[in-house]
Amino acid sequence: MEELIKKVNSIIDLSKEGEAYFISIATEKSTPKGSTLIREGQAVDKVFYVTSGCLRSYCIDKNGKEHTLQFAIKNWWISDYIAIHSDEYATLTVECLTDSNVIEFNAKELSGMLTLFPEYEPFQRNLLERHVLSLNKRILNQLQLTASERYDLFLKQYPDTEQYARNYHIATYLGITQESLSRIRVEKAKR
Amino acid sequence: MKALQITKYGEIKDSLAFNEVSRPIVQAKDVLIEVKAAAINPIDKSIILGNFQSMMPIPFPSTSAYDVSGIVVEKGNEVNNFEIGDLVYSRVPQEQMGTIAEYVAVISDAVSKKPGNISFEEAASLPLVGLTALQSLEHVGIKEDDKILIHAGSGGVGSFAIQYAKAKGAYVYTTTSTDNVEWVKELGADRVIDYKIEDYKIIVKDADIVFDTLGGNYTAEAFEVIKKGGKVVSVVGSLDEETAKMFGMADYKLPEELKTLCEDKEASYKFIFMHPNGAHLGEIKSMIEDEKIKPIIDKVYPFSESIEAFAHLATGRAKGKIVIKIS
Numbered sequence: 001m002e003e004l005i006k007k008v009n010s011i012i013d014l015s016k017e018g019e020a021y022f023i024s025i026a027t028e029k030s031t032p033k034g035s036t037l038i039r040e041g042q043a044v045d046k047v048f049y050v051t052s053g054c055l056r057s058y059c060i061d062k063n064g065k066e067h068t069l070q071f072a073i074k075n076w077w078i079s080d081y082i083a084i085h086s087d088e089y090a091t092l093t094v095e096c097l098t099d100s101n102v103i104e105f106n107a108k109e110l111s112g113m114l115t116l117f118p119e120y121e122p123f124q125r126n127l128l129e130r131h132v133l134s135l136n137k138r139i140l141n142q143l144q145l146t147a148s149e150r151y152d153l154f155l156k157q158y159p160d161t162e163q164y165a166r167n168y169h170i171a172t173y174l175g176i177t178q179e180s181l182s183r184i185r186v187e188k189a190k191r
Numbered sequence: 192m193k194a195l196q197i198t199k200y201g202e203i204k205d206s207l208a209f210n211e212v213s214r215p216i217v218q219a220k221d222v223l224i225e226v227k228a229a230a231i232n233p234i235d236k237s238i239i240l241g242n243f244q245s246m247m248p249i250p251f252p253s254t255s256a257y258d259v260s261g262i263v264v265e266k267g268n269e270v271n272n273f274e275i276g277d278l279v280y281s282r283v284p285q286e287q288m289g290t291i292a293e294y295v296a297v298i299s300d301a302v303s304k305k306p307g308n309i310s311f312e313e314a315a316s317l318p319l320v321g322l323t324a325l326q327s328l329e330h331v332g333i334k335e336d337d338k339i340l341i342h343a344g345s346g347g348v349g350s351f352a353i354q355y356a357k358a359k360g361a362y363v364y365t366t367t368s369t370d371n372v373e374w375v376k377e378l379g380a381d382r383v384i385d386y387k388i389e390d391y392k393i394i395v396k397d398a399d400i401v402f403d404t405l406g407g408n409y410t411a412e413a414f415e416v417i418k419k420g421g422k423v424v425s426v427v428g429s430l431d432e433e434t435a436k437m438f439g440m441a442d443y444k445l446p447e448e449l450k451t452l453c454e455d456k457e458a459s460y461k462f463i464f465m466h467p468n469g470a471h472l473g474e475i476k477s478m479i480e481d482e483k484i485k486p487i488i489d490k491v492y493p494f495s496e497s498i499e500a501f502a503h504l505a506t507g508r509a510k511g512k513i514v515i516k517i518s
Contacts, residue, residue: 041276058307064227064260064278064314066307166480168308178308178482 001028004049004103007075011123018117025109031096038080038094047079047107048072053100054164057092058172068173071097071158071165077127079107097164147176148184194292195497196252200241203501207239210252215289215296222273222299223265224281226517227311228491229290230258231504232319232347239501247285254289255497257282259297260305260314261517270299272469280305282318284467290315291497291515303472306479313486316512317351321475321484323426323465324352327402328359330461331422335360337399340391340416344380345371347512348404348426350487353378356402358483364395371510378487392416403428414452422459431462438464487511494518 001023008014014022031037031053038044040060048055055072057080069092072078080092084107113120141150151174155162162170171181196210217223235256237243260280263273273279281302289295305314333339339356343349344365356363357379365380369387376383384391392415399421401413406427413423428449435443445453445460453460478484489509492500494517504513 036274039274039276060278063310063312064305065310166308167482168480172308182482 001026001103003051003075008120008123011126012119014119014123015117018113018120021116022113022120025105025112027104029102029104031100031102033096033099035096036093037078037096037102038083038090038092040090040093042090044080044083044090045107047077047081047084047105047110048094048102049105050074050076050078051101051103053096053098053102054158054161055094055096055100055102056165056169057094058169059092066168066172068169071161071169071173073158073161077131081131097161097169142175147174147180148187150174151181151184151188192293193494194254194289195256195494196254197239197249198252200239200244203236203239203505204498207255207498207501208252209495209497212254212292214294217265217267217296218298219267219269220298220300221267221287221296222263222270222279222302223294223296224259224261224279224302225264225294226259226290226292227261228259228315228514228516229256229292230315230317230319230512230514231256231291231500232258232512233504234319236501236504249288254292254295256290256515257288258315258318259283259290259295260311261295263302264294266299273299273302273304278305278307278311279303280314280318280472281469282322282465282467282472291494291517293517298467300469301467303469303476306476308480308482309486312491312514312516313488316347316486316488316514317475317479318467318472319465320347320351320512322468322471323348323463324355324402325471325475326465326468327424327426327463328352328355328400330463331400331424331459333359333361333400337361338364338395338397339400339402340364340366340395340398340413341380341402342366342405342409344375344378344383345510346404347487349402350375350378350511351484352402352404353380354484355478358478361400364391364398366391374510397421400424411448411452414456414458417456417458420457422461424461424463426463426465428460428462431460434462434464489513491516 050072057070058066058068080090083090167178171178192214194212198208263277279302281297283297339361341352344367363380364382366384366386367375369385372383372385395416397418398416401423403410403425410428429446489511491514497515
């Protein structure tokens, strides 16, 4: 929790009262490998900040196959933001790929920070900007880069995730088949 | 709900009908699965023909088939290992037979989450053949560098067993007909024997294990190709005494010929009667997700053409599994 507070305070100057409220709405949780924090088809009111471990959000297509949208490692936030912001049921599932520790917030209470403590707003905006940036980059990378380049970026962006994630988690994140991922890995090993 | 039912023993076209039936009621340990896909196996055909009526008589009408994949939509109050919305697959127990239907209730011990990297159709193709192969090869303790002969490599059980044995690091011989040699090779078998032009008994020597999926003379012949102290495991041959006892046949004795063959080779013989098992399906899930095993599908039929699917099964020419897409 301290680390998160430090992160917040590195961007804004949160008042003592703001900090106390922020802590009061946060719940630190240990979540075992394989546990599901958000389940497709159910109501969502939580967002999670990862303090350790590795999580994954994915959707399931009509044929029953999973497609990874995002991985989340230390210092990343994860939730089903579509469900939260459009007040719909989850279209994503969020699962823990390792034993993890997260800080859980109720999304409405976290938004409440903006009204109660206006100085918090730049932090929230910063988060949102980074989120939009990362989504745009992901789309552009998908359009412009080769599968091999996208894989290199994945390795940089999510260090160590390869040891926790299954091949199909990574392959579907990159938008390629498991066979292509294996081929890319073999080629990289040769280099 | 709509279901494909067996109305009497007899020829497929005369004995199957689509009926409107009530949705199954879940018991305390059951989950109710909204069926996305079902798969059919030779046993389903044999049941319709009445081949098992003395051993496993069924009431009429009974909904057909055992293999299923789908979504958990309801659960009994003692079910803790599944949630509503879980994507699952199963080989349902005998008493819950009936997967060619919109819903099926299944004891949760026989259910596993489905592999995340394959479709419902592919997942439905796996349980019966996967459990048969896994339980047989686990029983004989297959391990790295074992030499194994797997008969009928292009069959549902054989094609799964080849991949399973390769994943365990074994050297795999398999038999198949000329038409299937190429795709069976692609499954990873080290030596594919075209039984139409080659004699497997000359090629296979000192095998550690023979996986007998054919029965008849092949069970006895297995002892010609195994090494001293080798293991023969069968899913179609004679019962062994331990398995017979399990079925209440306390006085059953292993046929004299098999007994002698075992003694001469200091070998073991085991009959495996596949049993539904969710934990084993969990192991298969991991192997599928790690791409150690791939489902092999011959054809997917829509629900409305389920009877045609059975007719195709009856030809015995399918290269891989026959699946029925329910919804």
